[in-house]
Each structure stands twice: as structure tokens, then as C-alpha cells.
Amino acid sequence: MRGGAGPARLVPFGSIAAVVRAVEEGAADEAVVPIENSLEGAVTHTADLLIHHTDLRIRMEVVLPIHHCLLLQPDVRVEEVQVVYSHPQALAQCRGYLARHLSGAAPVASLSTAGAVRDMQGSDRPAAAISSRRAAEISGVAVADGNIEDRGNNKTRFVVLAVGDAPRTGRDKTSICFDFSEDAAGTLHGALGEFATRGINMIRVESRPDKRSLGRYVFLIDIEGHREDAVVGAALARIEARATMFKVLGSYPRAKVLDSGTRPL
Amino acid sequence: MRGGAGPARLVPFGSIAAVVRAVEEGAADEAVVPIENSLEGAVTHTADLLIHHTDLRIRMEVVLPIHHCLLLQPDVRVEEVQVVYSHPQALAQCRGYLARHLSGAAPVASLSTAGAVRDMQGSDRPAAAISSRRAAEISGVAVADGNIEDRGNNKTRFVVLAVGDAPRTGRDKTSICFDFSEDAAGTLHGALGEFATRGINMIRVESRPDKRSLGRYVFLIDIEGHREDAVVGAALARIEARATMFKVLGSYPRAKVLDSGTRPL
Numbered sequence: 424m425r426g427g428a429g430p431a432r433l434v435p436f437g438s439i440a441a442v443v444r445a446v447e448e449g450a451a452d453e454a455v456v457p458i459e460n461s462l463e464g465a466v467t468h469t470a471d472l473l474i475h476h477t478d479l480r481i482r483m484e485v486v487l488p489i490h491h492c493l494l495l496q497p498d499v500r501v502e503e504v505q506v507v508y509s510h511p512q513a514l515a516q517c518r519g520y521l522a523r524h525l526s527g528a529a530p531v532a533s534l535s536t537a538g539a540v541r542d543m544q545g546s547d548r549p550a551a552a553i554s555s556r557r558a559a560e561i562s563g564v565a566v567a568d569g570n571i572e573d574r575g576n577n578k579t580r581f582v583v584l585a586v587g588d589a590p591r592t593g594r595d596k597t598s599i600c601f602d603f604s605e606d607a608a609g610t611l612h613g614a615l616g617e618f619a620t621r622g623i624n625m626i627r628v629e630s631r632p633d634k635r636s637l638g639r640y641v642f643l644i645d646i647e648g649h650r651e652d653a654v655v656g657a658a659l660a661r662i663e664a665r666a667t668m669f670k671v672l673g674s675y676p677r678a679k680v681l682d683s684g685t686r687p688l
Numbered sequence: 689m690r691g692g693a694g695p696a697r698l699v700p701f702g703s704i705a706a707v708v709r710a711v712e713e714g715a716a717d718e719a720v721v722p723i724e725n726s727l728e729g730a731v732t733h734t735a736d737l738l739i740h741h742t743d744l745r746i747r748m749e750v751v752l753p754i755h756h757c758l759l760l761q762p763d764v765r766v767e768e769v770q771v772v773y774s775h776p777q778a779l780a781q782c783r784g785y786l787a788r789h790l791s792g793a794a795p796v797a798s799l800s801t802a803g804a805v806r807d808m809q810g811s812d813r814p815a816a817a818i819s820s821r822r823a824a825e826i827s828g829v830a831v832a833d834g835n836i837e838d839r840g841n842n843k844t845r846f847v848v849l850a851v852g853d854a855p856r857t858g859r860d861k862t863s864i865c866f867d868f869s870e871d872a873a874g875t876l877h878g879a880l881g882e883f884a885t886r887g888i889n890m891i892r893v894e895s896r897p898d899k900r901s902l903g904r905y906v907f908l909i910d911i912e913g914h915r916e917d918a919v920v921g922a923a924l925a926r927i928e929a930r931a932t933m934f935k936v937l938g939s940y941p942r943a944k945v946l947d948s949g950t951r952p953l
Contacts (some may be wrong), residue, residue, distance in 0.1 A: 461902035464895075467729055486902065511799065513774075532797040534776065553698075578902045603868065609884035611893065611953040612877065612900075618716065619874035623723070630893055637726035637751065637843045640893065640953075686867070688876040 446584060453482065454584040460489070461578045463512055465629050465643075466562060469582075473672050474631060474641050475598050480597055481673030483583035486680045489521045489578075491517055491536075493524075493568040494559050494621045496543060501567065508539040509553035515555055519573040520667050525551065581676070582630050588602060588650075588673035595649035596626065598672040601662060602633060602641045611642070614665060617658040618646055624687035641668065647687070651675040698885050702905060704733050707744050711849060718747065719849040725754070726843045728777055730908075733846075739865050739896060739906050745853035746863055746938030751945045754842040756782055756801075758789075758822050758833040759817045761808060766832065769793045773804040774818035782818055784838040792814065806828060808938050845943070853938035855914075860914035861891065862936040866927060867898060867906045876907070879930060883911055884922040889952035906933065912952070914939040 436442035445451040457466045473481075491513055495501065507514070507521060507528045510578055514521070515529045521530065528551065536554040540562045543552035551567070559566045582598075589595070601630035603610045618625055627645040638669040647653040650671050699716055701707035710716040722731045738746075756778055760766065772779070772793045773784060778787070779795045788796065793816065798804035801819040803825045809818035816832070824831045847863075854860070868875045885892055892910040913920040915936050928934040 459897075459902070461897055462899050464732055464897045511797075530799070532793075534774075534797045574899070576900065576902075580902060610885040611890060612880040615877040615880065619877040625876060627905070628893065628895055629905075632897075634727055635841060636840070637724070637841075638843060640892070642893075652787075658804055662852045670910045 430446070430612065436441075438445055440476075443472060443479060443584060446479055446586070448671065452585065452591070454479065455485070456584060457579050458484075458578050458582045459580045460512075461576055461594045461626075462482060462516065462574060467631065470629065470631050470643055471634075473598075474670070475634075477584070479584040479586065480588035480671075481582045481675050482589045483675050484678045485511040485583065486578055486678050487582045487615040488507075488577065488580065489572070489579050490556070490570050491572045492542060492556050492559060492566045493571050494518075494554055494564045496546070496550050497565075499549045499551070501525065501551070502527075503549045504551045504654045505548045507529050507551045507553065508533045508542040508546070510534070510536050510539065510603065513539075513553045516574070516577060518574045520571040520668050524568075525541050534535070539556060582673075582675075584673075586609075588671075589675040590602050590674045591649040591651050591674070593651075594677050595674050596656060596677045597648060597650050597659075599647050599662070600641055600643045600668075600670050600672060601666040602639075603666060610665070614642075617661045621654050623648055623655060623658055626687065628688060643672075647677070693891060703743075704731075704737065706906045708737060708744060708849060708920070711744055711851070712742065716950070718849065719744065720750070720846050721849060722844050723749075723847045724845040725777075726841055726893075727781065727839065732896065734897050735894065735908055736899075738863075739908070739935070740882050740899075744849040744851065745848045745852045745936075746940050747850045747852070748848035748940050749861070749943045750848065752845050752846065752847045754781075754837070755819050755821070755835050757821050757824055758785075758832045758836050759805060759808060759819055760832045761811070761815050762830075764814045764816070766816070767792075768792065768814045769816045770813045771796050772818065773798045773807040773811070775801050775804065776798070778804075778818045779881075781839070781842060785836040789833075794857050803806045847938075847940075849938075853936075854922045854940040856914040856916050856939070857941045859942050860912070860917075860939050861910055862913060862915050862920060862924075862939040863908065863910050863941045864924065864927070865906055865908045865933075865935050865937060866931040867904075867933040868931060875930070877942045879907075879927050882926045886919050888913055888923055889919060891952065943952055 424583045442454040446454045537558045539552040543550045624647040629643040630640040633639045707719040711719045723734050798807045804817040808815045834911045889912040894908040895905040898904045
């Protein structure tokens with residue numbers, strides 16, 4: 424993305440961890456990482472990275488529709504395909520299409536939809552891949568069929584990470600994560616009450632294992648408002664006072680596309 | 689598991705959906721499915737199945753430690769291995785071991801740790817697999833190394849699904865899921881208040897996308913107590929009255945092993 428003046432230069436990285444490291448080390452200005460999908464839910468790898476492994480802040484959010492394409496090896500026809508490579512989530516999202524058009528082919532997991540194109544190219548059996556139109560272009564592979572996903576409402580929310588978050592715009596959102604110090608019933612209810620009593624809308628609540636003990640969790644919460652809004656700042660201070668671990672992951676403008684879908688909790 | 693008198697006969701199925709279907713169709717009495725791992729969090733496939741696709745109830749929970757083993761093709765030595773097959777989660781959980789002992793080998797995703805053994809056996813390059821001791825035994829493959837996971841606290845909580853849940857024991861747990869009808873701030877806080885004001889401990893809170901619109905969620909909550917306990921029944925009735933969708937996934941005895949780890953929320 425953009426560091427200052429001039430257009431942004433896009434640089435691909437092989438994993439979520441690698442793109443985050445590039446920003447931490449100054450090799451890139453911003454990292455764009457997936458955080459949530461409308462069908463599959465939280466991208467847990469990104470959540471865990473934000474909780475445990477980086478001090479980068481969320482500066483922006485972007486919502487993109489996800490479309491899957493069917494790619495074929497050169498000179499292979501759909502009815503000849505014996506294996507279909509893709510990331511397990513993409514295979515799952517195209518299950519109906521595969522049953523209708525490739526029922527004789529075995530689904531095989533790839534580490535990513537980009538990796539699926541390489542797996543298809545390296546296969547010694549007649550193969551197909553489910554990947555993006557962009558990956559097909561980059562690899563010089565023809566797209567045999569487009570929009571093959573079973574459900575149309577497949578969207579992914581990405582966040583842009585950088586050294587600092589975004590200034591106040593008046594239409595903002597704040598993401599936090601925290602862990603409790605108290606060992607008592609009603610602690611989560613009490614924390615959420617800091618928002619409810621102040622009329623602050625919660626937009627999203629996720630929990631992740633704390634990775635030390637089964638049955639202990641870290642909470643990730645998105646609320647409306649900027650951390651510099653007085654009312655938000657007051658609520659966050661009260662939650663921080665009760666928490667063992669507390670991090671503001673960032674305040675940033677709300678993506679407009681979310682206005683119709685999101686419902687306050 | 690057991691349907692009535694006599695020891696249980698264990699029958700393996702190829703997927704979570706298949707084992708659940710077997711119970712629904714009467715081909716098996718109970719289904720044992722993973723629901724939560726101490727490192728990776730919720731098993732979202734199981735959560736979505738409970739929310740959307742089955743009326744089976746949770747009758748029991750079982751917590752098992754997870755250990756990974758290194759398997760090798762016959763006559764292949766560790767230093768010769770070029771590819772290591774496993775499920776991406778298992779590859780991730782053994783990342784440190786792989787870096788120390790198999791740094792020259794490429795990790796390749798399999799659809800399951802059981803499938804990794806077959807992928808290894810079918811590989812035309814010197815290959816290893818990360819799988820369970822049980823899968824090694826079933827396949828007649830020798831275990832080259834055991835307990836190769838990077839972190840010792842790797843545990844998975846399984847639930848046993850059946851047509852009905854369990855009777856009251858006095859040391860129970862109840863799992864529910866619900867969705868809100870109200871479009872107002874504080875709705876989740878209000879729902880959790882039904883537990884807090886009655887002194888009912890919440891043990892777990894998860895959210896899953898409702899799959900219709902990005903930004904709308906279904907909540908999965910575990911509480912202490914049985915749905916037939918008067919105080920629990922009263923709280924559940926109040927939550928059901930506010931919800932668009934509400935399901936009791938089951939009441940069942942708490943696994944003893946969780947007593948030390950779990951912390952009320």
C-alpha cells in the first residue's frame with residue numbers, strides 16, 4: 424500500500440507472518456492481511472498474530488468479494504480431470520460445483536489457492552485447480568470457468584497493518600483484545616457493560632485460546648468509535664484496569680460497505 | 689461409543705459430517721467429534737454443523753492430549769526426506785521440530801493426518817508424514833519419532849453426539865447457540881446478564897458468521913449447570929425470548945480434567 428506520496432507498489436509475500444514481518448523490519452510500509460470471511464469466520468492465524476506476535480496497528484479495513492475460478496492444465500478437458508487442487512476452504516466453498524462438474528476427480532489439499540496452481544502444473548495426472556483469476560493471470564494459465572463458488576455472499580474483510588493506526592474521522596471503529604485477571608463469574612459481562620452503559624455499539628466478539636491452558640481465552644472485540652473519543656477512551660481504561668493483558672489493535676475508519684450488513688451486538 | 693449394554697464398537701468415518709450422518713441415520717449410536725483445541729481454538733466445521741445442520745445433542749465431553757509422530761517410508765532415513773506430508777495444523781504444530789530435523793524437506797498439505805500416511809506411501813520422492821501413533825499402527829508403518837509437537841499443552845476437547853443429551857448429575861454443563869432479533873446496542877450484554885444476575889458461570893463464548901451477511905453472527909455459549917436446573921432453565925427461557933434462532937445443543941457432565949484449567953468468564 425502507500426507509504427507517503429506517490430502510488431503504492433504491491434509486493435506479494437508467501438504467508439501472513441511474512442508480510443507482517445516485512446512491515447516490522449521496514450521493508451514495506453503496510454501489510455494487507457485477511458481477518459474475517461463471511462462464510463468461514465475469523466482468520467485465526469491473523470487473530471493470533473495480532474494478540475501474541477506483533478505491535479503493528481490496524482490502520483484501515485477493506486472488504487472484498489471472493490470469487491473462485493476453475494483452472495485446467497493445457498489440453499486437459501474437464502471430463503478428463505482426475506485431481507482438483509486447492510486450499511481446503513476453497514474446495515469446501517465449491518463443493519456443489521465439484522459434485523456437478525468434476526464428480527470423478529479427487530480433491531487434493533494445497534497450502535494456498537496460489538500454491539494450487541503450482542500443484543496442478545506439477546501433477547503427473549490430468550489436473551485442475553481452484554484459484555483466483557489473478558493467480559491464473561500471473562501463472563499464464565487460462566481460466567476454464569469463473570464464479571464457481573456455491574454461495575454468492577462470499578466476502579473477506581482485510582485489515583491494513585502499519586506502525587501507527589489512523590486519526591479520528593468521526594466514522595471510526597476500534598479493535599481491542601484482552602484477557603481477564605479475575606477468576607469470577609460475570610467478568611466478561613462486566614467488561615461488555617462498560618460499552619453498553621456508555622451506548623457504545625459492539626460490532627464483533629471473538630474468542631481465541633490463550634494457548635496455555637484449555638478453557639482459557641483471549642477476547643477480540645470491535646466497537647464503534649475511535650480510541651480518542653472521550654467515551655470510548657473511558658470504557659477502554661475501565662476494561663484495561665480489569666485485564667491481565669490488554670491491547671488496542673487500532674482505531675480506523677469503518678468500511679462503507681459494512682454499513683448495511685453489520686448489526687450492533 | 690456405547691448404545692446400551694455391552695462394550696462399544698468403534699467405527700471410523702472419513703469426515704465430521706459423515707460420522708454425524710451415521711448417527712442421524714441410525715447406523716451408529718453416538719458420534720465423537722472434535723470441538724475445540726487448546727492451541728488452534730474452535731473446530732469451526734463442528735460448530736457450524738451443530739448450528740445449522742443437525743438436531744443431535746451433546747451427551748458427553750472428552751478431553752484428550754494430542755501427540756504427533758514422525759513416520760518414514762520403509763528404508764528412508766530422516767536426512768534423505770524431501771517432502772513431509774500432514775494436515776496444515778499438524779505441520780504448524782511441529783514447525784520447530786521440522787526446522788531442527790527436516791530443514792531440507794518441503795511441507796506438503798494433506799486433508800487429514802490419516803490421509804498424510806497414504807500420501808507418504810504414494811509419494812515418488814523420499815517422504816515422511818506427521819500423524820498419530822494409531823494411524824501408524826493401522827497402516828503398519830513404523831514410528832520414527834514420537835511427541836514431536838513444539839508445545840506440550842496440546843489438548844483437544846471432543847463431544848459425543850446422540851439423539852438425546854444426558855440426565856442431570858449435579859456437575860453439568862450446557863451448550864447453547866443463538867442469534868439476535870433486536871437491532872440495538874447492548875443486546876449481547878443483556879443476554880449475558882441473564883447468566884450473570886443468576887450467578888451462572890459462563891465457560892466459553894464463541895461467535896460464528898451467520899453465513900448470510902458479513903458482520904452478522906451466531907453465538908455459541910457454554911455455561912455451568914444442566915438445562916433442567918431451575919435457575920438455568922429460567923435464564924435460557926429469557927434468552928430464547930430475545931433470539932431469532934435458539935438451540936440447546938445439550939446438557940452433559942463436565943469432564944473432570946477441565947476443572948483445573950477452566951476459568952469462569
